[in-house]
Amino acid sequence: MAAEQPLFDPSLKKRKKKAVAFTEDPLGPDADPTTPAPTTIENTTTNGDVVDLGPATAHEQMKRSLNGAPDSVDAVDEAKEDDDFKAMFPDGLKKKKKKKDIPMDLGEDGSGASAAAAVPAATEDLDFSDIKKKKKSTKKKAMEDFEKELNEAKAKDEAEEAEADDGEHLNELDEADLGDDPFARNEAPAGIDSGTEPWLGSDRDYTYPEACALALLTRFYASLHAANPSLLTSTGKRYTIAPPQILREGVRKSIFANVADICKRMHRQPEHVIQFLFAEMGTTGSVDGSGRLVIKGRFQPKQVENVLRRYIVEYVTCKTCKSPDTLLTKENRIFFMSCESCGSRRSVNAIKSGFQAQVGRRKATAQ
């Protein structure tokens, strides 16, 4: 990958974005029959690409898939992505075509064949959703297999295409990764359920059992949405929190500048959060005049972020429905967390700092 990247990388990305509009025309008739309903397209697409991100709850997936359908027009980013993905997946044609014509300047001959081959490749791609590398290899292999079957295009051409395809694929992945707020919770729409429709439309007979299972899942979610749409509207959008700003004060103190802001966004008392931070990091500190937290010891933003993450998992998100919309109340010296969206209520662990080793200045303790 690394070897190929520099060749294709910069120009391809730009071209891709521009080219989205005029993708379909030349091979339109071929492409159309396999294209499914808009909902599923979006699913497919997002699904196919964001596989690498963390797992999402079924709820989130559902929500994503529902949102995808009506909102595709307004959300600019999404629309763009979707276009790309659309180009990529459901009929394979568009992307292939684009790549072939515009950036690569390859021979025009093999386009039809490769396009036909691309659909199965895409489907296989869905099945192996683990790692980029793995995906790449399998995809390539699959492509080549089908190409042998088809016996139409030149082998060399195809290989190059496959590589190019992978390159773009990875690019998109990277973009997605970068675009993510690093401190946002992973709500990756890893909808395994989706992405089946395009194959359903085609008349190929598949020997993959996964295809059937996925098709069923898609149907299940579709009907579920139809039955109770409130499931999807209830959850908020992705839960984001500004990354902690850590400044250094002197050599052995760090300042956590936006602690108040973060606490406000989490709807938690700053005291509670600060107590947790100190207990977890095994230090002490104080709040200065302008509401910033002064922590003893040297800490990187990443480290504080990790601790905050743990705080959110433990004390903010509802264990039942994963919603961050919870209230923390104290009764009889015990903290209770009650969820605003699902109504569940549970006690949470008290913050205990545990054993603190004696660090430095042993003379004072020895006396």
Added chain:
Amino acid sequence: MNVQNLNSFDPFADEGDPLGGNQDVGSQQNYLHIRIQQRNGRKTLTTLQGLPKEYDPKKLLKAFKKEFACNGTLVDDEEMGQVIQLQGDQRLKIVKFLTEEGIPKNTIKLHGF
């Protein structure tokens, strides 16, 4: 939609007193806590607290010291009991070591940044 499997259990039934077993609520006594503490400079200390009774802390400490090539000591704390204290950031190594020795991972709590 009716899911037959779920019918036997009423999720909204009253559970009774949420604090039923009072001594266990909010306490973290069953966990092994692994913490880290910053010292001066890049130096750190790792502490292991809440070791189950069936393990001999002295022998474990010896094994740790040998395995991780670090020094360490056994500290008697009036609240926490005996605490193993190791030099340097050995948290992940301790977790690995303990899980390989058969301590279930969900009883180990890894603290720190």
